[in-house]
Amino acid sequence: MTAVVERIAVPTLALLASAVLFGLLLAIYARVDPLEAFALMYQGAFGTWFSWQNTLTRAAPLILTALCTALPARMGLIIIGNEGALVMGGVAAAAAGVAVIDAPAPVVQLAMAVAAMIVGGLWIALAGALRQWRGVNETISSLLLTYIAIALMNHFVEGPLRDPSSLNKPSTWPIGDQNMIGTITGTDVHWGLVLGIVACLIVYVWMRFTTWGFALQVIGGNPKTARMMGLDVGRYVLLACGAGGAMAGLAGMVEVAAIHGRANASLAVGYGYSGILVSFLARHHPLAIVPVSILLGGIGASGGLLQRRLDLPDAAVVVLQGILFVAILASETLYGRLWKPKEAA
Template sequence: MQQALERIAVPTLALLASAIAFGLLLAVYARVDPLETFALMYQGAFGTWFSWQNTLTRAAPLILTALCTALPARLGFIVIGNEGALVVGGVAGAAAGIATSGASPLVAQLAMAVAAMVMGGLWIALAGALRQWRGVNETISSLLLTYIAIALMNHFVEGPLRDPSSLNKPSTWPIGDANMIGTIPGTDVHWGLVFGIVACLLAWVVLRFTTWGFAMQVIGGNPKTARMMGLDVGRYVLLACAAGGAAAGLAGMVEVAAVHGRANASLAVGYGFAGILVSFLARHHPLAIIPVAVLLGGIGASGGLLQRRLDLPDAAVVVLQGIIFVAILASETLYGRLLPRKREG
């Protein structure tokens, strides 16, 4: 009970502290009224049905990319190559969509999703494999792989896969309107949100209720013990990395099939990097990813309103995100100390 209370109280305190710090910056440096700012942010993020849809649309890709960090993190691996997995997934998805453009939409969509997930999965599994068999640090290799992925995307989009009629915004051939996956009925929010939530639920079920999940917990707790128990650590590492990469790859496919209709440089706009933040804020817990992504999406959604009404620069919301992130991470230290607790056994 007290633990549950703490899980609410600690982040709330951290958010409150962030709000105060950000409010001070606004009041002292930018000379705007912090309360007015927060009211506007609420309005822009959650104040109306339109705002909610705006927030959820922005949250959708973050939920999927966050899994790319969260799943390997359960084994103690810090992967930050989310952006790269999203980008290669998007390009592979677009390529599959173009290749199957004659087929029925369902086949084309499935092909796109599978291609994107396989490509994204392989991309991050590569970082996992390099770690497992060559001892290459996965945090750094996945970061390098991201830069390589973006270069490859640019190469393909402006070279072999380029649609010559995409004049001033080089893009691949379109996947065709029929193959677009559209929005959730009654909303403007694309299906990526549903994919993300389902993926998080699935991850939670696997981690919580299956032997695989249990084995991952053991490995994450102590890899040496896991090896002594005869667990094939390498296989789990590859699986977790591949699953995470597949989630980010799917996010890329959603960008192509629900937003752009083709692959281009707009795939690499930072959804992957934001996903890293979401995962850490959610303490790599698949279910916690959803509300955290919504929070971050909401901050993003409200940024425009701050620019228009208060003449604040775009960077204002980045500062707020940074403060929140640091505050929540620092608040980890409060667990077990905030509330008097019965002695643990």
Template structure:
């Protein structure tokens, strides 16, 4: 009997495998599924579907104000989306954007509280660097556990999200609480030197620019450099890649921590530019929305940009649902879940037809 020298290598996962490579059909199927299920939801709660969807679109992109609110929501989703898409380049399912966002906010705020009198040219870069370091540090735990002990990163990142938000709660209810807040758990308002600049006089902030730069930079890096080739090789055939001297563990730590840096930046942008101080519950599920965007984009960094805008619009229009239909803003969360389910269903329909399912 002939024993094969190299065992059959594990097949690359269908994870993030660009479900939208042929746009037409899959996108249409996902959109139709979303509209159908969303309409059923609206009918169940006694709202006319067409008018409600129209109100949502107007609420997301209808005028200058709503567009600016959409951009406010887009920025953290974009950053967290890249934070999920980059580990996906190695086939890792990291859902830790939420916790990394909290830790970035925590570290950035810590720096602001440590040197409250610093001038802006020193404060802003240091604050951003601290938040990136915080996000990366929090991402290092699941990355290390994955690289060294092969502990499933999805479960560890999800559990660490809870721990990170409890750490922030500890600080804003305890040592960092501003006594002048009369019981409201929050730090002092950031000094003017620690406020990130807004864009075009709206509430939209520079985090959006960071996200755009990161998306384009990573697109180029992964498509054109040796590093990108190395990631592709490690993902498609880990044994062969390791045979020629590439280290899976080192690359896993690198991509997860780089993602953590971006999610951390999202945290400090939200804290500094939107809230103006660190308080409990800053994120509201941005990390998970980012994950959804990364999935919809099939891990393609450029596609993440318009999809983040779309999801930012969906979440921003939650407020208009409240005004127009009297629906609580959690309706946007329901629609987000409906969207995810539709995308998954449409993606597998296509995979089945194309026959490239793994």
């Protein structure tokens, strides 16, 4: 029982502490009434049906990119190349969509999703493989791969895949309106949200009820034990990283097929980085990722309102995310210290 209370109390404390710190920053530096700012943020995130839809639309890619950190984290790897996998997935999806543009819409969408998942999966699996067989630190390599991915995207949208009519913002050819993923009936929220929630459910079942998922946890808990049990660690590294990368790639596909209609620099707007934060806030638990993504999506959605009403820089939201991240990590130390365990001697 204590454990459950603790798992709710500690993150809540961290959330409150971040809110206080952020409020102080607003009050002292920006001379803005923090209570007014928080009220506005609530308004912009969850206040109206319109802002709810905005929030949920932003939550969709966060759910998918968060899985890119969460899955490898289950076996003790810290992958932060989510943004790169998202970008590569988006470019691959656009390329695949354009290649089969005249096929029926479901076929085009399937081709886009498969292409994005394969490319995104390979992208992160590469970081996992380098870790497993060359001992290269996966955190650094996956972030370097992100910079490479963005350079590759720039190369493709400026060169081989460029639509000559996209003058101001170099982009790939459009995938065609008829091939776009529609919105959930009665809302402006696209189906990517459902895709993300289903993905989280699948990952949860996979982790919780299959031997593969169990093997992953064993490796995360103690790699030496895992090896002695005869588990092929390398295969599971590829599997976890590949599956995580595929999810981030899918996020890129959703952004292309539901929002932009083509791949361009708008793909790299930081969903990947926020996804890292979501995963850590959710303690890498697939089911916790959904509500945390909605919370973070809400913070992101409220940025515009803060900017318009209080004249705050758009980075205000990023600052809050950063404070939240550090506070949550620092709060790890509180576990087991708030209450004394019963059997303590």
